[in-house]
Amino acid sequence: MSSQASNSRNDNQPDDTGRTEPRPGLSRRRLFGAVGAGAVLAGAGVAAGRLTAPEAAAPTSEVVPFRGTHQAGIVTAAQDRMHFVAFDVITDSRDELVAMLKKWTEMAARMTAGEEAAEDGAIGAGEYNPPSDTGEALDLHASKLTLTIGFGPSLFETNGKDRFGIADKKPAALADLPKFTGDALEPARSGGDIAIQACSDDPQVAVHAVRNLARVGFGVVAVRWSQLGFGRTSSTSTSQKTPRNLFGFKDGTRNIKAEDPDALAEFVWVDPRDDQSWMAGGSYLVARRIRMLIEPWDRTTLHEQERVFGRTKGSGAPLGRKDEFDDLQLGAKGAGGKPVIDKDAHVRLASAEELNGIQILRRGYNFTDGTDGFGHLDAGLFFIAYCRDPQKQFVPMQQNLARNDALNEYIKHVGSAVFAVPPGVGDGGYWGSTLFDG
Numbered sequence: 001m002s003s004q005a006s007n008s009r010n011d012n013q014p015d016d017t018g019r020t021e022p023r024p025g026l027s028r029r030r031l032f033g034a035v036g037a038g039a040v041l042a043g044a045g046v047a048a049g050r051l052t053a054p055e056a057a058a059p060t061s062e063v064v065p066f067r068g069t070h071q072a073g074i075v076t077a078a079q080d081r082m083h084f085v086a087f088d089v090i091t092d093s094r095d096e097l098v099a100m101l102k103k104w105t106e107m108a109a110r111m112t113a114g115e116e117a118a119e120d121g122a123i124g125a126g127e128y129n130p131p132s133d134t135g136e137a138l139d140l141h142a143s144k145l146t147l148t149i150g151f152g153p154s155l156f157e158t159n160g161k162d163r164f165g166i167a168d169k170k171p172a173a174l175a176d177l178p179k180f181t182g183d184a185l186e187p188a189r190s191g192g193d194i195a196i197q198a199c200s201d202d203p204q205v206a207v208h209a210v211r212n213l214a215r216v217g218f219g220v221v222a223v224r225w226s227q228l229g230f231g232r233t234s235s236t237s238t239s240q241k242t243p244r245n246l247f248g249f250k251d252g253t254r255n256i257k258a259e260d261p262d263a264l265a266e267f268v269w270v271d272p273r274d275d276q277s278w279m280a281g282g283s284y285l286v287a288r289r290i291r292m293l294i295e296p297w298d299r300t301t302l303h304e305q306e307r308v309f310g311r312t313k314g315s316g317a318p319l320g321r322k323d324e325f326d327d328l329q330l331g332a333k334g335a336g337g338k339p340v341i342d343k344d345a346h347v348r349l350a351s352a353e354e355l356n357g358i359q360i361l362r363r364g365y366n367f368t369d370g371t372d373g374f375g376h377l378d379a380g381l382f383f384i385a386y387c388r389d390p391q392k393q394f395v396p397m398q399q400n401l402a403r404n405d406a407l408n409e410y411i412k413h414v415g416s417a418v419f420a421v422p423p424g425v426g427d428g429g430y431w432g433s434t435l436f437d438g
């Protein structure tokens with residue numbers, strides 16, 4: 001077997017974000033048939049360099065390590081696809097909840113490594129047992145799958161009730177978000193006790209992971225809402241090309257990137273001195289389902305579209321500049337002393353310059369979910385932000401946008417949720433161990 005096809009994980013060293021380097025990956029098929037001819041053939045495919053063939057083993061970069069200082073899926077270079085799910089916890093038993101989180105952790109470690117959800121898998125438990133993996137990812141690789149867990153405010157306290165004995169561990173940063181001007185939130189698309197963000201370059205791999213976690217959570221959790229996303233709308237690494245959102249603009253140009261440890265420490269990772277030590281090394285996730293009213297947008301002129309964002313549609317350069325990564329010149333004046341980037345342009349209102357230095361890490365995805373029943377596409381941006389304190393970062397930013405942004409004519413916020421994303425799982429730990437065992 002070529003070294004590229006090996007599944008050894010202990011030769012990996014942590015990088016400067018606390019994660020280990022991507023590891024070589026195996027397809028589930030090869031694991032499942034590890035003693036059979038299929039295994040030999042798959043390995044031979046890699047050895048022969050046929051990595052582009054559909055049945056070839058995953059290249060090294062396709063497995064993102066599960067364990068580390070921080071959870072994967074935050075600064076991990078954003079994958080192409082997402083399945084996000086929010087659960088309600090339907091048991092009042094802390095023991096049942098913790099047992100499920102332990103089981104989920106084992107499964108997540110396996111699935112992100114490209115393995116089946118459990119050892120006996122789709123067919124190994126015999127004819128007379130329900131399979132312990134649903135099977136739809138059997139022939140697929142890990143495809144950079146990351147699974148990131150978060151805990152919502154309602155897990156700590158629901159209607160004044162401390163269901164799981166963790167109310168005193170609720171961080172101040174995890175307060176419910178305030179209502180913003182123009183919010184049209186649907187309760188069925190908002191909130192949740194626990195969230196899982198599954199990201200992968202293969203949609204079936206992400207869906208398979210969420211489905212198997214939901215299956216094992218039966219009786220403990222129930223799916224509250226879920227969202228599929230495609231075409232990431234942000235870059236989280238300087239190695240990535242900036243993608244475009246459904247309005248056709250490059251999105252993620254001025255995002256915090258994995259290669260900027262100072263910005264990550266200041267704006268993304270919870271510091272040990274911040275409120276609630278169990279969150280040190282974690283972050284907070286804000287999710288907003290934002291409808292994009294693409295029909296009126298598509299009837300506006302290019303000039304208006306560029307004015308709304310404050311950037312050009314072609315290169316993504318700030319108005320008045322040449323290249324995508326040129327600085328915003330927010331003080332620049334054009335004809336008649338008018339600002340080159342309008343007072344209500346999206347990039348001005350969301351910029352650190354306008355917000356006392358505040359920044360967030362964006363990691364959203366496009367979505368289209370059929371029609372809204374009125375002849376329009378139900379399309380938009382599933383906005384995800386990671387920050388060290390949503391109350392101090394996302395809230396003031398969104399307040400400024402909700403009140404003043406020219407973009408508001410073309411968008412509507414219909415879903416909202418906030419989650420505390422605990423630190424990464426170390427050896428022997430499980431999802432939530434710093435909260436429940438700390």
Ligand SMILES: C=CC1=C(C)c2cc3[nH]c(cc4nc(cc5[nH]c(cc1n2)c(C)c5CCC(=O)O)C(CCC(=O)O)=C4C)c(C)c3C=C
Pocket residue numbers: 245247249250251252253254255288290291292309311328346347348350351352360380381383394397398401411
């Ligand atoms: C509260 C935070 C933000 C929401 C909500 C939001 C919605 C939203 N954004 C776009 C498209 C673009 N956003 C861009 C930049 C940008 N957006 C935010 C924050 C929110 N956006 C920030 C912090 C920034 C960076 C500002 C800066 O410092 O320059 C851009 C420009 C390219 C880029 O830098 O990413 C686009 C395009 C949509 C379509 C949308 C809701 C549907």
Ligand SMILES: [Fe+2]
Pocket residue numbers: 346350
């Ligand atoms: Fe934006």
